Amino acid sequence: xxxxxxxxxxxxxxxxxxxxxxxxxxxxxxxxxxxxxxxxxxxxxxxxxxxxxxxxxxxxxxxxxxxxxxxxxxxxxxxxxxxxxxxxxxxxxxxxxxxxxxxxxxxxxxxxxxxxxxxxxxxxxxxxxxxxxxxxxxxxxxxxxxxxxxxxxxxxxxxxxxxxxxxxxxxxxxxxxxxxxxxxxxxxxxxxxxxxxxxxxxxxxxxxxxxxxxxxxxxxxxxxxxxxxxxxxxxxxxxxxxxxxxxxxxxxxxxxxxxxxxxxxxx
Ligand SMILES: NC(=O)c1ccc[n+]([C@@H]2O[C@H](COP(=O)([O-])OP(=O)(O)OC[C@H]3O[C@@H](n4cnc5c(N)ncnc54)[C@H](O)[C@@H]3O)[C@@H](O)[C@H]2O)c1
Numbered sequence: 001x002x003x004x005x006x007x008x009x010x011x012x013x014x015x016x017x018x019x020x021x022x023x024x025x026x027x028x029x030x031x032x033x034x035x036x037x038x039x040x041x042x043x044x045x046x047x048x049x050x051x052x053x054x055x056x057x058x059x060x061x062x063x064x065x066x067x068x069x070x071x072x073x074x075x076x077x078x079x080x081x082x083x084x085x086x087x088x089x090x091x092x093x094x095x096x097x098x099x100x101x102x103x104x105x106x107x108x109x110x111x112x113x114x115x116x117x118x119x120x121x122x123x124x125x126x127x128x129x130x131x132x133x134x135x136x137x138x139x140x141x142x143x144x145x146x147x148x149x150x151x152x153x154x155x156x157x158x159x160x161x162x163x164x165x166x167x168x169x170x171x172x173x174x175x176x177x178x179x180x181x182x183x184x185x186x187x188x189x190x191x192x193x194x195x196x197x198x199x200x201x202x203x204x205x206x207x208x209x210x211x212x213x214x215x216x217x218x219x220x221x222x223x224x225x226x227x228x229x230x231x232x233x234x235x236x237x238x239x240x241x242x243x244x245x246x247x248x249x250x251x252x253x254x255x256x257x258x259x260x261x262x263x264x265x266x267x
Contacts, residue, residue: 001234003028004029005029007030007032007033008031008033008086009085010033012035012036014034017190018036019041021230026056031055031079033072033083034046035069037061043058045058062200064115064200069116069123072123073124085135086135086138088116089138089183090116092192092198093155097151106154109155109157117139121169129176136181136237137166137169137173138180140182142185142186151214167239179234181237184240184247186221186247187220229241
């Protein structure tokens with residue numbers, strides 16, 4: 001898919017992976033719409049994009065609210081008239097055993113990580129289909145959407161759902177010529193470990209979280225390297241963007257455990 005001259009939308013575009021994606025799209029000559037809760041962070045990214053000679057639009061958006069994402073879509077179509085790449089990327093995490101998760105933890109993490117992706121599709125897909133131009137959806141999941149880790153259960157739940165949604169979406173959108181990629185990184189050097197900064201007051205827990213962020217295995221990649229892999233996947237229309245070679249062994253072991261479950265049942 002040709003990127004130059006086209007339009008990209010990046011949720012969570014103020015920081016980390018979203019910021020790197022937005023800047024990478026701008027370097028390709030795309031117009032970029034940023035959507036984030038953090039207006040100061042978005043202003044910095046929008047300034048950098050304009051400094052590269054590309055157009056940027058920054059819209060304060062809460063992806064957990066359908067109306068907010070619909071308003072974003074209206075702003076983007078009013079400004080650019082077209083959307084070719086939609087990155088449903090905003091995300092947050094909590095840490096700790098499922099048995100200690102509060103109702104608010106579930107609401108917050110699923111609200112951003114899963115409903116945020118669903119809202120993006122609801123608000124953008126009908127018009128992306130109707131415009132009948134090559135297009136691509138990138139949903140940011142995680143290796144935590146393919147492999148379970150103790151202490152990451154709420155996050156695992158949200159990300160497994162995003163992987164499943166994306167796998168089906170790829171089949172559903174094929175007839176329309178719209179590609180789908182699901183981004184599944186292990187560690188990336190971003191501000192994800194301070195996600196609590198983004199938790200709305202109404203969903204805060206009465207006491208501070210007891211659990212420390214889970215230490216991820218494998219290397220920590222720079223967001224720019226991850227963004228480069230996403231652009232390659234868009235161009236090559238590849239579904240899985242599995243950024244870390246270290247992911248192969250845990251994935252293989254997971255499928256071997258499933259294979260054993262079938263073989264041993266038949267004994
Ligand atoms: N960093 C990692 O190790 C890692 C690994 C796998 C997957 N991911 C995923 O990558 C995505 C990006 O996270 P990141 O690592 O760049 O973290 P980050 O905290 O640096 O960036 C996340 C951005 O999302 C924004 N955001 C949070 N809640 C929002 C909401 N309700 N509405 C709109 N914007 C909101 C934040 O303000 C922030 O700018 C997330 O989906 C995360 O789960 C990260």
